[in-house]
Amino acid sequence: MFESEFLTPTQEDKDRYQRLVSEAAQIVCTSLPEPPYSGKNSATLADLIRTDFLPDAASTSEQIAATLRTVVSNSVAVNHRNTVAHLHCPPLLAALAAEVVISALNQSMDSFDQAPIATVVEQKMIRWLCARAGLPATSDGTFTTGGSQSNYMAMLLARDTFLQRHWNWSAQKSGLPPEARRLRIFCSEVAHFTVEKSASQLGLGTDAVVRVAVDENFRMSPAALQESLQTSHAAGLLPLAIVATAGTTDFGSVDPIPELASLAQAAGAWLHVDAAYGGALLFSAQHRVKLKGIESADSLGIDFHKLFWQPIPCSAFLLRNSRHFDSIKLNADYLNPEAHEEEGIPNLVTTSLLTTRRFDALKLWISFQTLGRDKLAAMIDRTVELARHSARVIRDTPRLELLSEPQLSTVVFRYMPSQAAVDSDQINAALRQRLFDRGLAVIGHTRVHNRQALKFTCMNPTMTEDQMDELIGLIVSEGVAIESGRERRA
Ligand SMILES: *Cc1c(COP(=O)(O)O)cnc(C)c1O
Numbered sequence: 001m002f003e004s005e006f007l008t009p010t011q012e013d014k015d016r017y018q019r020l021v022s023e024a025a026q027i028v029c030t031s032l033p034e035p036p037y038s039g040k041n042s043a044t045l046a047d048l049i050r051t052d053f054l055p056d057a058a059s060t061s062e063q064i065a066a067t068l069r070t071v072v073s074n075s076v077a078v079n080h081r082n083t084v085a086h087l088h089c090p091p092l093l094a095a096l097a098a099e100v101v102i103s104a105l106n107q108s109m110d111s112f113d114q115a116p117i118a119t120v121v122e123q124k125m126i127r128w129l130c131a132r133a134g135l136p137a138t139s140d141g142t143f144t145t146g147g148s149q150s151n152y153m154a155m156l157l158a159r160d161t162f163l164q165r166h167w168n169w170s171a172q173k174s175g176l177p178p179e180a181r182r183l184r185i186f187c188s189e190v191a192h193f194t195v196e197k198s199a200s201q202l203g204l205g206t207d208a209v210v211r212v213a214v215d216e217n218f219r220m221s222p223a224a225l226q227e228s229l230q231t232s233h234a235a236g237l238l239p240l241a242i243v244a245t246a247g248t249t250d251f252g253s254v255d256p257i258p259e260l261a262s263l264a265q266a267a268g269a270w271l272h273v274d275a276a277y278g279g280a281l282l283f284s285a286q287h288r289v290k291l292k293g294i295e296s297a298d299s300l301g302i303d304f305h306k307l308f309w310q311p312i313p314c315s316a317f318l319l320r321n322s323r324h325f326d327s328i329k330l331n332a333d334y335l336n337p338e339a340h341e342e343e344g345i346p347n348l349v350t351t352s353l354l355t356t357r358r359f360d361a362l363k364l365w366i367s368f369q370t371l372g373r374d375k376l377a378a379m380i381d382r383t384v385e386l387a388r389h390s391a392r393v394i395r396d397t398p399r400l401e402l403l404s405e406p407q408l409s410t411v412v413f414r415y416m417p418s419q420a421a422v423d424s425d426q427i428n429a430a431l432r433q434r435l436f437d438r439g440l441a442v443i444g445h446t447r448v449h450n451r452q453a454l455k456f457t458c459m460n461p462t463m464t465e466d467q468m469d470e471l472i473g474l475i476v477s478e479g480v481a482i483e484s485g486r487e488r489r490a
Contacts, residue, residue, distance in 0.1 A: 007104060021100055027065060031072040036080035038073060039439030045074060081463045082441035082471055084456040087249060087277055087303070091311040094370035098363035099311055109143070109357040110349035111335045119346055122361040129302070130318050132282050134295025140322035142351045143315065143360045147276025148194040150301025150317040151243070153328075153353060155185065155198040157299065157319065158241040158270035160327035166238075172327055176203045184232050186210045187243035188220035188255060192274055195243050208240070218251040218404060220244065222259035229267050239269040246291055246300075247278025250446045250455060252387070252408025254278050257293030265296075273300040276315070278408060280307030283373070284380045298324075304364050307380055307409070307459070314360045325351045382461035383409035390456055390468050399476045403448045409458040412448050415479040422483065425452035431479050440478075441471060 007017045040048075048070055059067075076083060079090035107115035109122060122143060130139040144150045162183065163169040169177050183204055187195045189211045196206040210232065213224040229239055242264040244255040257273060264271040273294055279302030281287040282294075294300060297320060304314035319325065329350045331338050336347035349355055368376065387406035394400045394413045403412040415431055417424050428445070429452050435441040444455030454475070 017104075023065070024068065027068045028072055031069045032077045032079070033073055033075070033439065034077065034080065035439045036077040036083045036442050037075075037436060037439040039437050040074055041437070048074065076442055079460070080442075081460060081467045082443075082474075083460075084458060084471070085442045085444040087306040087457055087459065089306055089309045089459045092309045092367050092370070095310050095314075095363040095367045098366040102359050102362050105359065107359045109352070109359060110355045111347045112340075112345050115348075115359060118359040118362070119348055121365065122348065122359070123346060125361045125365060126316065126318070129316055133279075133297075133300060133302075133318060135297070135318060135320055138321045138323070139319060140325065140351065141316055141318035142348065143357070144301070144317045144352075145313040145354075146305065146315045147192065147274060147301050147303050148197070149353065150276065150299075150315060151192065151194045151272070151274055152198040152201065153317050154243075154270070154272035154274075154299040154301065155195070155202055155204075155241060156353075157324045157327060158185075158272065159183070159202055159204065161270065161324055162238075162240050164327070170327075172330075180204065181208075182236060182238045183208055183240040184210050184237045185241045185243060186212055186225060186228055186239065186269070188212050188214050188218075188245060188248070190214055190218050190248045190251060190253065191220075191243055191245045192249060192276070195274075204240075214253070217407065218248060218253035220255040220260065222256055222263060225260065225263055229263065233267075239264075239267040241270040241272055242267075244271065244273045244297075245278075246273050246275035246281070246294065247408050249277060250410060250412060250448070251404050252277065252406060252410045254281075254290045254407065257291070257296070259293075261293050261296040270298045271296060273297040275300050276303040277306055279303065280380045281408075284377050284384075286377070286381050287384060304360075307383065308364065308367065308376075309379075309459075310360075310363055310367065313358070314364055322351075328353065379461040383458045386458040386461070386463055386465075386468060387411050387456065389465050390458070390472065393469055393472050397472060397476060399479060400472070403453055410444075411456045411458070412446065412453045413455075414451065414453050415475065417479070417483055419483075422486065427479065427482055428452040428454055430482050431475065434478055434482060435475070441474060443471075443475070 004013055004016060007013055078088055107118040109115050109118060112119050126141040130141060160171045163171050167177060185195060185199055185208055187209065196209050199208045200206050210228050212228050213221050215221050232239065242260055244257050244260045246254045261271050281291050299319050302316050304310040305312045335349050340347055387409045390411050391402055391406045394402045399416055401414045401416050403414060415428050417427050432443055432445045432454060435443060444457055446453050446455050
């Protein structure tokens with residue numbers, strides 16, 4: 001009764017595998033919602049999923065297909081032109097095909113004997129990425145699950161290095177010394193919330209994070225950083241790390257990395273560059289210059305499940321000096337015995353927070369190979385151009401207010417109600433919700449200068465100017481409809 005449940009050397013199983021993969025792809029192709037979302041709320045979805053997950057006996061293939069169709073048709077279509085909310089990308093076809101291979105091979109990156117060629121591919125790709133970022137030959141890195149994990153790793157290694165260097169203290173062995181409460185991490189007001197999350201998880205506490213003021217373009221102000229550093233120094237606090245953001249999530253702003261690098265060096269602080277979003281500019285001939293200074297980072301993170309159009313997860317953490325990985329290293333006899341190190345057998349568990357881990361490097365490699373350098377650059381540049389186009393249209397639309405010049409591929413703006421008396425925060429929040437509930441568009445929201453704002457995150461390089469104009473028109477007409485609905489009720 002166990003035959004045919006696995007990919008085995010028999011021809012029947014191989015045929016069945018190919019058929020199943022093709023049928024699954026077909027369900028995706030025929031059931032993705034158009035418009036981008038079914039509009040169902042969580043209670044309605046919960047009603048759809050009234051099920052005993054494990055049936056007594058196997059379901060028919062029709063029943064299984066129906067399950068998959070329910071899931072696909074109630075997902076957000078990430079490839080739809082009106083899905084512009086988050087740094088949440090439509091995945092490349094090449095990467096989807098590579099995912100089939102990654103899953104089927106099921107290599108696990110923790111030890112060489114579970115992932116021989118995968119280990120070599122990942123190692124080489126990491127070193128290649130380090131070189132692209134301008135890091136020296138001492139550098140190394142690892143694939144991670146995302147920018148959050150990369151930020152966490154950066155703060156972890158920065159913390160351990162600081163404790164070792166200043167107090168000859170091993171956090172790995174002894175936990176935190178009492179003086180650790182004096183450590184401070186500096187990042188901008190609009191840096192990612194996972195800086196605090198990391199500090200809290202690392203026993204430093206969110207109070208250890210000092211938020212530094214930004215300029216009118218939402219870039220960290222070096223003068224403000226210098227002042228913060230001086231104030232903390234005067235209070236007996238110690239600068240553990242400075243986090244520069246290359247591409248903030250809401251504004252796409254890139255902190256002035258060279259200036260922050262000098263300040264970090266003078267203060268003896270670790271410089272981490274959170275390039276989860278803006279790291280893509282490394283591959284843009286036109287915008288690469290915005291990342292000037294990234295080569296001085298002690299560590300950096302780049303997400304490939306954002307502007308590189310990879311299926312989740314795909315992300316890298318790069319480290320200037322591979323020696324700093326030592327603080328997270330532990331040996332397990334069954335995976336990475338010390339004898340392997342002497343023999344030069346690479347077991348990547350030593351450089352990761354995880355043990356079992358996917359071979360995500362493959363899909364990135366296949367995607368790079370499929371696109372080529374020029375096309376990848378053109379796709380990245382196109383998202384920047386789309387954001388600029390939408391900013392121009394928003395500026396020229398009387399009912400809309402542009403809140404910041406786009407710097408990468410995000411645009412933040414507001415709908416302005418016709419009467420000053422109405423609560424415009426409420427209208428903007430309602431507008432986004434209404435588009436989602438009607439399934440017409442999935443747009444972003446955030447707060448800018450403490451006001452409710454709408455956001456586009458342009459992730460789809462195939463979107464045209466006309467489609468963007470249409471989406472903006474839709475937003476205006478929904479705003480007007482909400483206002484007139486309120487009038488009628490009033
Ligand atoms: C997206 C993002 C993160 C978090 O990355 P995940 O991949 O979602 O974990 C961190 N920093 C910045 C600037 C981001 O844009």
